[in-house]
Amino acid sequence: MTSIADGSVHIQTSSESVPSTPSWFGEVVLMATHLRKHHVLAKISEHVRFARRRFGHYEVIDFLAVLFGYAISGERTLEAFYQRLQPFAVPFMALFERDRLPARSTLSRFLAALTEAPVEALRTLFLDDLLSRPLSNETPTGEIGGLVDRAGNTWMVFDVDGTREAARQRALPQIEELPSAFRRLDDVCAPGYRGRKRGQVVRTRTVISQAHSSQWLGSFGNRGNGRYRTELRQAHASITRYLTAYQLPQARTLLRLDGQYGTGTVLADLAGFAYVTRGKEYTVLDHPLVQARLHLPPDQFQHRPESQIVRSLYDCPEVPVGSEGVQCRVVVATHPASKKKSPVGLTRSGVVYELFFTALPRASVYRFRCRRTVSASRRHTRLSFQMKTTNRIPITGALTRPGDRNAGNWSRNGSGTSALSVGASVAS
Numbered sequence: 001m002t003s004i005a006d007g008s009v010h011i012q013t014s015s016e017s018v019p020s021t022p023s024w025f026g027e028v029v030l031m032a033t034h035l036r037k038h039h040v041l042a043k044i045s046e047h048v049r050f051a052r053r054r055f056g057h058y059e060v061i062d063f064l065a066v067l068f069g070y071a072i073s074g075e076r077t078l079e080a081f082y083q084r085l086q087p088f089a090v091p092f093m094a095l096f097e098r099d100r101l102p103a104r105s106t107l108s109r110f111l112a113a114l115t116e117a118p119v120e121a122l123r124t125l126f127l128d129d130l131l132s133r134p135l136s137n138e139t140p141t142g143e144i145g146g147l148v149d150r151a152g153n154t155w156m157v158f159d160v161d162g163t164r165e166a167a168r169q170r171a172l173p174q175i176e177e178l179p180s181a182f183r184r185l186d187d188v189c190a191p192g193y194r195g196r197k198r199g200q201v202v203r204t205r206t207v208i209s210q211a212h213s214s215q216w217l218g219s220f221g222n223r224g225n226g227r228y229r230t231e232l233r234q235a236h237a238s239i240t241r242y243l244t245a246y247q248l249p250q251a252r253t254l255l256r257l258d259g260q261y262g263t264g265t266v267l268a269d270l271a272g273f274a275y276v277t278r279g280k281e282y283t284v285l286d287h288p289l290v291q292a293r294l295h296l297p298p299d300q301f302q303h304r305p306e307s308q309i310v311r312s313l314y315d316c317p318e319v320p321v322g323s324e325g326v327q328c329r330v331v332v333a334t335h336p337a338s339k340k341k342s343p344v345g346l347t348r349s350g351v352v353y354e355l356f357f358t359a360l361p362r363a364s365v366y367r368f369r370c371r372r373t374v375s376a377s378r379r380h381t382r383l384s385f386q387m388k389t390t391n392r393i394p395i396t397g398a399l400t401r402p403g404d405r406n407a408g409n410w411s412r413n414g415s416g417t418s419a420l421s422v423g424a425s426v427a428s
Helices: 025-037 040-047 060-073 078-095 104-113 116-132 228-246 264-270 282-286 288-294
Strands: 146-149 154-166 190-193 198-210 215-223 253-257 274-279 300-303 310-321 326-336 346-348 351-358 368-374 379-382
Touching: 025 040, 025 060, 025 078, 040 060, 040 116, 060 078, 060 104, 078 104, 116 215, 116 228, 154 228, 198 228, 215 228, 228 253, 228 264, 264 274, 264 310, 264 326, 282 288, 282 346, 282 351, 288 310, 288 326
Parallel strands: 154 253, 253 274
Antiparallel strands: 146 154, 146 368, 154 198, 190 198, 198 215, 274 351, 300 310, 310 326, 326 351, 346 351, 368 379
16 A cells, blocks of 8 residues: 655644634724724824723723724624634734723623713714715716716715614513513614514614715614604705715705605605605505596506516605695505515505605606716616615524625615616606
8 A cells, every 4th residue: 555645744733722813804904094094093082082980091992993893894793703803902903003902891881881972973073084085076977976867867866774673582481589571682672663573672773875876974773663753854964964065956866765754744854855765654545636546547567577566656746745745746556465465565455555755856757877986997887776675684683783784785775676666667
């Protein structure tokens, strides 16, 4: 028997642990270098203040460094992130010009005691940094992009999207000998509605983004279904600042809203902006103008390749919505009901009705053409308007961190029908 082993190769082993550098460490280096180059870290240290006892020598920037790394790493839990980071704690904190990594317990106390004031200061600082270095708009399409309708009008589109995530709660025994159940998530979650059943403990995160360049203008998180009207007003202010910085007209601004904003009360807060959103004010179906239109032939039939459903579209202009009587165009999409209950819409007499509200003029709503300029490669990409109907991402039993989902990117913020091809692609 012959051996193919090479006698010149010697293998040495040692019991000493030599951890490998985490795969995400390079991304942290790039981000920290970018923030330091543009003096963002210095601004955070100067302008974002939060005084509290038992923080020792730690500052806000120490905890933000940990949260930045945690979001980039993609680790499932904070414990797993700390285990991978611990051997490289000193160089990691040195990237942010700090010398000591806060312990997990210290980070938990910081997050539990954090008030709204420093969070709002940090949000304002990031928006100021975004607007201080505007994208170029010298070319016809420009780096900020735009949406062009058939009438030749250019629209700047912003996406305001609220995403709900459920938190797992194990069943606890309820007997007299045991104290009342205490759940740590009660401070950050509340019962909410995610489309499957009521009473789930959820947290809502709302993201404001510019649809063409994927620039984030703000992010808000709240318990349960969130304070969506307050967040919408904050989004209104952030978008107004963006338009002022780029000298863009408000009359050519389009807001793509999540379905939770589809009521007349909320739409009254959008004075001056064009919008398109899925409606949930189903009392509109009983309005005489809508009933008269539903008895006539549909304006258009819509069919998407990934679905076997054929929807009939009815365009109803100038319909009052809600108790405030907000005048807007209502597009009704109908299709036959199946044996399985439809996750969206209202079912009546074997027909599913879906509502879409918009303030766009009839000529513009007919059909949109959109090109987004990618600054790195100058490629033009066609966009589609995604209107989320239901979240098909399985719940893993834990809250999703901001780095885990790309909320605000239209092609990935939910599955469902196309808002402009269903709710706004009606023949004039």
